[in-house]
Amino acid sequence: MEKKNEMVLEVESRSCNEGLVRIAVAAFSTQLNPTLEEVTDIKTAVSEAITNCIVHAYDTGTEKIRVECRNEQRELTVVVKDTGKGIENVEKAMEPLYTTKPEQDRSGMGFAFMEAFMDQVTVESEPGKGTTVTMKKLIGRQNPVFE
Amino acid sequence: MEEFMRKRGTMLTVYIPRELDHHFAQQITGSIDQELERGAVSQLVFDFSDTDFMDSAGIGMIMGRKRLLSYSGGTVSAIHVNDRILRIMQLSGIYKHIEISQEPVWNHRKR
Ligand SMILES: Nc1ncnc2c1ncn2[C@@H]1O[C@H](COP(=O)(O)OP(=O)(O)OP(=O)(O)O)[C@@H](O)[C@H]1O
Ligand SMILES: [Mg+2]
Numbered sequence: 001m002e003k004k005n006e007m008v009l010e011v012e013s014r015s016c017n018e019g020l021v022r023i024a025v026a027a028f029s030t031q032l033n034p035t036l037e038e039v040t041d042i043k044t045a046v047s048e049a050i051t052n053c054i055v056h057a058y059d060t061g062t063e064k065i066r067v068e069c070r071n072e073q074r075e076l077t078v079v080v081k082d083t084g085k086g087i088e089n090v091e092k093a094m095e096p097l098y099t100t101k102p103e104q105d106r107s108g109m110g111f112a113f114m115e116a117f118m119d120q121v122t123v124e125s126e127p128g129k130g131t132t133v134t135m136k137k138l139i140g141r142q143n144p145v146f147e
Numbered sequence: 148m149e150e151f152m153r154k155r156g157t158m159l160t161v162y163i164p165r166e167l168d169h170h171f172a173q174q175i176t177g178s179i180d181q182e183l184e185r186g187a188v189s190q191l192v193f194d195f196s197d198t199d200f201m202d203s204a205g206i207g208m209i210m211g212r213k214r215l216l217s218y219s220g221g222t223v224s225a226i227h228v229n230d231r232i233l234r235i236m237q238l239s240g241i242y243k244h245i246e247i248s249q250e251p252v253w254n255h256r257k258r
Binding site: 044105112 | 166170199200202203208211231235241
């Protein structure tokens with residue numbers, strides 16, 4: 001059986017959508033038979049990426065966030081895209097504890113958690129144009145291949 | 148007082164919701180800070196019994212309150228923390244700044 005599927009979501013950058021997108025992506029990932037632990041990993045990483053769009057990319061208003069998900073074989077890919085303010089220095093932004101909003105209860109751990117819970121995280125960004133975060137995770141690493 | 152908080156003497160306990168993200172953190176932080184600003188809190192306890200999800204917004208919320216309380220020398224702790232949330236706390240380094248307990252609440256050591 002070919003295991004391939006795609007989903008695209010577009011939501012407004014409102015904080016109430018953090019939970020919504022997290023649950024939608026988690027539900028999508030269940031088609032790959034993830035463990036409970038893996039589902040929580042995915043939820044955490046997605047939550048971080050969406051929150052960053054709301055808190056940083058669109059900090060002056062409400063705009064659209066696009067989320068693309070792909071299941072292929074045993075790998076989940078999640079792409080989170082905004083057309084917000086962008087990141088000047090991506091390498092620096094991804095350092096643990098680095099935040100540009102320390103006064104707003106930010107801990108600077110968002111990217112660190114994405115990297116801890118997903119296998120691969122790549123960030124493309126252009127100041128003034130927006131940011132695309134692509135995350136990949138191999139699901140069911142501890143299970144034998146059952147196809 | 149909001150239903151997710153309880154005050155006994157100078158100890159303020161905050162019952163964390165099932166999921167603690169940026170959305171929920173925003174909703175409860177204001178009331179916690181109001182209570183802290185009133186003074187007379189020497190112990191702030193976050194109770195995670197009902198919580199099975201937390202992201203970096205939870206870390207930011209706890210560290211922010213820790214900063215507020217540190218001016219008056221108060222302590223912050225997290226109790227009933229499950230394995231997952233403990234892992235998040237360990238990754239973030241927050242365990243160096245607050246007391247974390249996985250024990251049932253009635254074993255919680257009072258200082
Ligand atoms: N989508 C984005 N658009 C613009 N800037 C971003 C975006 N995502 C992250 N950043 C920048 O990268 C920094 C680091 O992000 P990260 O998620 O690691 O920490 P944080 O969001 O500041 O804090 P936390 O996630 O712990 O609440 C942010 O402070 C912000 O400057
Ligand atoms: Mg973040």
